[in-house]
Amino acid sequence: MQLQNVLVIGAGTMGSGIAQWLVQAGLNVTLADNNYEQTEKAYTNIHKSWQDLLTKKKFSETQTAQFKKNLQLQKLNDVTADFDLVIEAIIEDLGIKKKLFQELDAKIQTSSIFASNTSSFSIEEIAKNLSSERKNKFIGLHFFNPATVMKLVEIIQTPDSNPEIAQDLYQWFEAKDKKPALCKDSPAFIVNRVARNFYGEALRIVEQYDLEKIKEVDLVMKEVAGFKMGPFELMDLIGIDINYSVTTSVWNAYKKIDRFAPHSLQKQMVDENKLGKKTKEGFYQYE
Amino acid sequence: MNNFYSLHDNESQVCKVGNYFTPNELGQIPDGSVVIDFTGGDKNHKKSLLKNLSEKNCIIYSDLTCFNPEEFYAEFPKLYGVFSALLLTPKNKIELHWKNYSKDVETFFKESKLELVPIKTLSIGFIYPRILAQIINEAYFALAEKIATPEDIDRAMLFGVNYPQGPFAWSKGREAVIARLINELKLNTKNKRYDLCESLQSYL
Numbered sequence A: 001m002q003l004q005n006v007l008v009i010g011a012g013t014m015g016s017g018i019a020q021w022l023v024q025a026g027l028n029v030t031l032a033d034n035n036y037e038q039t040e041k042a043y044t045n046i047h048k049s050w051q052d053l054l055t056k057k058k059f060s061e062t063q064t065a066q067f068k069k070n071l072q073l074q075k076l077n078d079v080t081a082d083f084d085l086v087i088e089a090i091i092e093d094l095g096i097k098k099k100l101f102q103e104l105d106a107k108i109q110t111s112s113i114f115a116s117n118t119s120s121f122s123i124e125e126i127a128k129n130l131s132s133e134r135k136n137k138f139i140g141l142h143f144f145n146p147a148t149v150m151k152l153v154e155i156i157q158t159p160d161s162n163p164e165i166a167q168d169l170y171q172w173f174e175a176k177d178k179k180p181a182l183c184k185d186s187p188a189f190i191v192n193r194v195a196r197n198f199y200g201e202a203l204r205i206v207e208q209y210d211l212e213k214i215k216e217v218d219l220v221m222k223e224v225a226g227f228k229m230g231p232f233e234l235m236d237l238i239g240i241d242i243n244y245s246v247t248t249s250v251w252n253a254y255k256k257i258d259r260f261a262p263h264s265l266q267k268q269m270v271d272e273n274k275l276g277k278k279t280k281e282g283f284y285q286y287e
Numbered sequence B: 001m002n003n004f005y006s007l008h009d010n011e012s013q014v015c016k017v018g019n020y021f022t023p024n025e026l027g028q029i030p031d032g033s034v035v036i037d038f039t040g041g042d043k044n045h046k047k048s049l050l051k052n053l054s055e056k057n058c059i060i061y062s063d064l065t066c067f068n069p070e071e072f073y074a075e076f077p078k079l080y081g082v083f084s085a086l087l088l089t090p091k092n093k094i095e096l097h098w099k100n101y102s103k104d105v106e107t108f109f110k111e112s113k114l115e116l117v118p119i120k121t122l123s124i125g126f127i128y129p130r131i132l133a134q135i136i137n138e139a140y141f142a143l144a145e146k147i148a149t150p151e152d153i154d155r156a157m158l159f160g161v162n163y164p165q166g167p168f169a170w171s172k173g174r175e176a177v178i179a180r181l182i183n184e185l186k187l188n189t190k191n192k193r194y195d196l197c198e199s200l201q202s203y204l
Helices: A013-024 A036-055 A061-069 A094-107 A163-175 A196-206 A211-223 A231-238 A240-253 A264-271 B023-028 B043-055 B069-075 B103-111 B128-144 B150-160 B167-171 B175-189
Strands: A005-009 A028-033 A071-075 A085-088 A113-116 A138-143 A152-157 A179-184 B004-007 B019-021 B034-037 B059-063 B079-084 B093-098 B115-118
Touching: A005 A013, A013 A028, A013 A036, A013 A071, A013 A138, A028 A036, A036 A061, A036 A071, A061 A071, A085 A094, A094 A113, A138 A163, A152 A163, A152 B150, A163 A179, A179 B150, A196 A211, A196 A231, A196 A240, A196 A264, A196 B128, A211 A231, A211 B115, A211 B128, A231 A240, A240 A264, B004 B103, B019 B023, B023 B043, B034 B043, B034 B103, B043 B059, B043 B069, B069 B079, B103 B115, B128 B150, B128 B167, B128 B175, B150 B167
Parallel strands: A005 A028, A005 A085, A028 A071, A085 A113, A113 A138, A152 A179, B004 B019, B004 B034, B034 B059, B059 B079, B093 B115
Antiparallel strands: A138 A152, B079 B093
8 A cells, every 4th residue: 555645634532642643653644624723733742752762762853853744734635635644633523524524525536545533433324425436435544543553553444444454554554663553434443442341341240339359359450450540540540531421322223232331430420520630539649 | 297288269360379279170189188169150169169168077268258257157067168269469468367377378378479468347249349349330330321431431441540550450250259349248238239231131
């Protein structure tokens, strides 16, 4: 697969991380957002990150100079047609995503591959109103935060997408030292589905707020099982509200089957605004 | 620790030290001994084993990875501690709940190359096995729905959320333990949350 020019839409945490990693992987990347100030901010942060990586000798001066040349900014309305790959990493709003891709479908060359970094929505649904030619080149590319560090990319295929594109991208990502995983278009894909029980079952072991039990569960999962963080520590880090929202979204997507049901303690913590580290109180307290 | 004996079967993963037997060799264990039971097997098998040991007036410490420790404590007064070693990780650490602490038993575990993590929370399937079993069950559901290959599911969990192992690698050869544990959760709670994936049902 020959990839050269990539458009990344969305200059938030995920979009800028994806853009930075793609540049480091040797591509020309254009970063665009409907908020141009946000794009400039992301651009500054990426440059600062490259400077830090240069100081730490992760990259050479020649490399970082080339990276800087290979990252461009554009206003979303000004994007041109000639991209090999377009990756969307905007707000998780189905309507906004669908509208964006319809606009891009009319503007970008038909040979371009379209990809969404969504973690919540069906790829098939996002592509629903596009031309059949474009649906054939529409996949999910789900990166994990921070995209420059986390190796996994879930490559999501739909019944309409050309399997060769997914296979080619799989090989491309592998060659660039990512760890791709092919996945069918289904709610929460692989990770966000299989990982739900890490939290859900831990919550059912403690049943109600009990700090001693919470500490014990976290300790056992680290010391005995070998996880880097316990489920309660991780929920506090992610944000209990975010975790609850993802759980609820997966539960809804799977027609509210019991396996994915949120736990009452999650809701209670959210209602009490005990959201984790960001509010200085979650399952644990923080200074 | 001459009166210490351990029991092992083909599901046990712990290294054998001192006096060790299989459940078919109970006759060789003197009455009144301390028995560390590392065996697996189904609930009937486990209860029958503990009943026989109780009749020999043995003090028992038993692996109850797949069962409800409280149910066994209530039924077997000579059960002095319960632990979970059937899903041993390379860390060689196990959860153990003491009803009656014993320094000698602690030493025996150390000699068996096991590090104890004492717990107070009593839960069906303990903590780590219960959470892991549910992660693995969901991975099997995803596989049954042909969402991805086992290799891609393992890879996703390893590199997307830094799991120590992928669920299929983790469950390899231990499917029966996983199936028995989830089945016990279902029997105790009647909650459909613990529906067992069809491909794991064959291990019951």
